[in-house]
Amino acid sequence: MTRRVGFLVFDAVTLLDVSGPLEVFHQAARLGHPCTTLLISPHGGPVTTSNGVALAATAAPHDVGPLDTLVIAGADHLADPGPESPLLAVADTLAGQARRVASVCTGAFVLAGLGLLDGRRATTHWRHARELARRHPRVRVEPDALHIRDGRYHTSAGISAGIDLALALVEHDHGPDTARDIARELVVFMQRPGGQSQFSTALATPPARGDLLRTLTAAVLADPAADHSLPAMASAAAVSTRHLTRLFHTELHTTPARWVERVRLDRARQLLLDGHSITSAARHSGLGSDETLRRAFARHLGTTPTAYRRRFGTTRTTAP
Template sequence: MTHRLAVLVFDDVTLLDVSGPLEVLHQAGRLGHPYSCTLMSPRGGDVTTSSGPVLAGTTTAADAGPFDTLVIAGADHLAEPGPPKELLAAAGLLAARTARVASVCTGAFVLAALGLLDDRRATTHWRHARALARRHPRVHVEPDALHVHDGRYLTSAGISAGIDLTLALVEDDHGPDLARDIARELVVFMQRPGGQSQFSTALATPPARSGLLHRLTDSVLADPTADHSLPAMAASAAVSTRHLTRLFRTELHTTPARWVERVRLDRARQLLLDGHSITAAAHHSGLGSDETLRRAFARHLGTTPTEYRKRFATTHDQAPLI
């Protein structure tokens, strides 16, 4: 059976948000599992992408039948100033008749504006995660995820993460073997190696709403190497450790210790990318020892500091940190 899929596009859409998923689905068809893909737009006709090429012959939402999956592509202007009304109307009409709804990059702002992500987990490009959380406080934004599946809604991170998202859709539909074959054909990772979740960590966490927690997290970000144990932070904020833990869980959906570790890990990653040694990165990030650094990398990123630096560091040497 052919799976019917619609991609919602619009003027200034990011081309790779569209072409990446479509290429994954094209490969699925070549391997015997066809997807019937239709480009939809608010007005129909031709759509000009942000990089210039034109997507020709799109169909309006009003003229479309039901689909199995809807994918909403992204563009910078969906985050700021926000999705236009005609795009929201088209997305709402299509989503109402579609079993599974997905977004690439800032396409999540469309779903959020329609209220479809309320009380659900979601992600978007790390650069826009704060804006999504601030504008739509009922959405549980996960800024470090490549893609998030909650109910019938799937959201993905920036641009190329649309490929990761679509591989996940294919895996859901036809199993991991097909998704693996497509990833091999496209020379991409079926599941990206550790460290490439989004290159965003606690620094992209939605800002705390309470002034007390906001000041406390700012102090951790300003100096990750200081004493940020739970008793020390509670004393600094003049609250009980129990109350502070409750604030972290309510507003940041994590524990104080885990959040501090992510901040320190973010600092250590940047130090490694700048060319510093593992020992220096551990010391100047507040993680302390090489072993603590390795455990944090394994726990959060599924890789080692050495492998992370090999894969992502610049080819230019940096002066050693002293």
């Protein structure tokens, strides 16, 4: 069976959001899994990407027909000011004709704008995760994930994460051996060691809606190493520990302890990149001990503090 994969593109689209996943599907076809890829734009014809490269001969939506997979690429303007009505209408039509629907980077704003992500888990570029959560509060935004599947909808993080998403789709269709062969051919990780939060220095959680929790979380962000135990925070907010826990669940979809740990982990990552030792990063972030820091890295990022600093502290290759 030949699978038909359509990419929804438009003027100012991010080229790598398109070319990265497209190459993964091309490699799947080269390995003997028939796949037809096509570029679709709201009006057909040429499209100019954000870096000026032209995508020629895109198909008009009425010429497409049913798709196995629809991939909606991203662009900066999809987050600000947001997708325009004609693009939303085209995406809605194409999504209704596809077996599964995926977005790369800010393409998630298109799916969210159509209400297709309501009540679902989703991700996007870490820089825009907070805005996606603010604009679409019914979407359960997870800013640290590289890609997420919820039902027939798949969303991925920023730009190059579209390759990770496409590899996951290929693995689902054709098995891990095919995905591994493609990853090897493209010289990329089959599964990256750690989450998207490696690339941000800000905690990208949805903002608290209420003044009480907003004031409390601001205090934690300002000084992560202070005493932020549940009793201490409840006392500072003049509420019971049970009520504070309920607020965290309702507004931030997590527990107070887990949220504080993520804030401290975010601070520890930045301290490591700034040259602090593991012991110093643990102490100044509020995580306390080397072992606590290592456990937090393993739990949330799937890597170690040493490996994280080695991978993201510099782009230089270590001399032999």
